[in-house]
Amino acid sequence: MATAPYAQPMLRDGALDGKTIIVTGGGTGLGRAMTTYFLQLGANVVISSRKLDVLEATAAELRTQTGGKVLAVQCDVRKYDEVEKLVARTIEEFGRIDVLVNNAAGNFISPTERLSNKAFDVIVDIVLKGSYNCTLAVGKHWIKEQQPGTILNIVTTYASVGSAFVVPSATAKAGVLALTRSLAVEWAKYGIRSVAIAPGPFPTEGAWSRLFPEPLASKLDPAASVPLKRVGSHQELANLAAFLVSDFASYINGEVVTIDGGEWLNGAGEFNKLELLTSDMWDMIEKTMRR
Numbered sequence: 001m002a003t004a005p006y007a008q009p010m011l012r013d014g015a016l017d018g019k020t021i022i023v024t025g026g027g028t029g030l031g032r033a034m035t036t037y038f039l040q041l042g043a044n045v046v047i048s049s050r051k052l053d054v055l056e057a058t059a060a061e062l063r064t065q066t067g068g069k070v071l072a073v074q075c076d077v078r079k080y081d082e083v084e085k086l087v088a089r090t091i092e093e094f095g096r097i098d099v100l101v102n103n104a105a106g107n108f109i110s111p112t113e114r115l116s117n118k119a120f121d122v123i124v125d126i127v128l129k130g131s132y133n134c135t136l137a138v139g140k141h142w143i144k145e146q147q148p149g150t151i152l153n154i155v156t157t158y159a160s161v162g163s164a165f166v167v168p169s170a171t172a173k174a175g176v177l178a179l180t181r182s183l184a185v186e187w188a189k190y191g192i193r194s195v196a197i198a199p200g201p202f203p204t205e206g207a208w209s210r211l212f213p214e215p216l217a218s219k220l221d222p223a224a225s226v227p228l229k230r231v232g233s234h235q236e237l238a239n240l241a242a243f244l245v246s247d248f249a250s251y252i253n254g255e256v257v258t259i260d261g262g263e264w265l266n267g268a269g270e271f272n273k274l275e276l277l278t279s280d281m282w283d284m285i286e287k288t289m290r291r
């Protein structure tokens with residue numbers, strides 16, 4: 001079957017030549033998809049997370065698949081000393097850092113009153129503390145070296161509006177969004193851009209196992225709430241990420257780009273539910289109103 005146009009690579013070959021990009025959580029899911037495309041476009045990529053075996057396996061596969069240079073570095077983003085070591089190891093290997101992608105995250109669904117304080121902590125620590133730890137360590141390096149850079153934060157659509165049953169994640173992602181917009185202003189003078197992507201549903205093992213476990217999975221179709229009636233493809237997210245970190249996006253700063261098929265707006269409009277009415281019902285309603 002032919003690949004849908006939206007699932008095809010978008011940028012020209014060599015669009016990221018010479019750039020070194022750190023992707024936290026780059027061994028799996030969307031982090032891996034972005035890494036694959038960055039490598040195809042000519043970037044050197046450092047992938048990091050807690051599980052070195054997963055990172056090494058991904059790095060080996062992507063070297064074969066793309067011929068690109070990818071380095072796996074174990075790093076728990078909650079620990080600032082490990083983040084500093086990640087920065088040092090990247091410089092040692094590639095001599096520079098051009099882009100930081102804060103992609104690592106943790107999440108699960110639960111009524112908030114069932115959560116222990118530790119459960120709340122674990123999510124906020126990975127998502128918010130992890131993002132500011134990496135941002136601070138890489139930002140300090142750029143400022144010291146008088147080098148420009150780009151920070152791409154992966155948030156979610158509910159970072160702006162909140163969401164029930166994923167409250168630690170919503171709280172933390174809102175913080176990451178505030179970090180994006182605040183530093184877009186404060187660090188612009190150093191040539192550092194801060195941007196974000198707010199994805200809707202993109203199937204990954206990590207997200208689906210924690211957000212749509214059985215019996216929920218068989219009752220709830222994640223595409224149903226999307227006006228375009230489909231979930232996202234990893235390549236279309238990678239296309240957007242590659243554009244935002246490329247020089248083509250040099251004037252984009254502080255922006256959060258939503259890529260969700262219109263899903264977040266679907267719950268917002270008061271009359272959106274009228275989608276359920278049939279054409280016959282609309283005929284009847286029109287007749288009644290015009291009478």
Ligand SMILES: CCCCC/C=C/C(=O)SCCNC(=O)CCNC(=O)[C@H](O)C(C)(C)COP(=O)(O)OP(=O)(O)OC[C@H]1O[C@@H](n2cnc3c(N)ncnc32)[C@H](O)[C@@H]1OP(=O)(O)O
Pocket residue numbers: 105106107108109110114115116117118119120122123156169200201202206207210211222
């Ligand atoms: C689809 C559209 C929108 C989606 C938007 C956003 C999506 C995402 O962010 S998807 C990313 C999903 N990926 C991951 O979560 C990957 C990383 N996750 C993990 O490594 C783990 O899942 C974890 C660290 C988040 C939790 O793992 P666990 O081994 O359980 O961690 P701890 O043993 O340290 O437990 C800490 C604490 O949390 C409690 N807990 C764990 N799971 C649950 C649960 N399902 N419900 C309630 N509480 C939970 C656990 O019991 C511990 O608390 P205490 O018992 O008080 O010690």
Ligand SMILES: NC(=O)C1=CN([C@@H]2O[C@H](COP(=O)(O)OP(=O)(O)OC[C@H]3O[C@@H](n4cnc5c(N)ncnc54)[C@H](OP(=O)(O)O)[C@@H]3O)[C@@H](O)[C@H]2O)C=CC1
Pocket residue numbers: 024025026027028029030031048049050051052054075076077078102103104105106126130154155156157198199200201202203204205206207
């Ligand atoms: N998939 C979706 O539909 C959506 C995803 N997102 C966002 O996209 C991003 C990627 O999610 P997705 O690919 O779906 O899920 P994954 O579970 O595949 O990715 C999460 C990654 O984070 C890493 N990670 C978790 N904790 C830490 C830590 N303490 N230190 C370092 N790395 C850590 C994990 O690796 P390890 O376990 O080895 O540490 C894993 O590679 C996340 O920011 C998520 O919030 C947003 C909206 C929708």
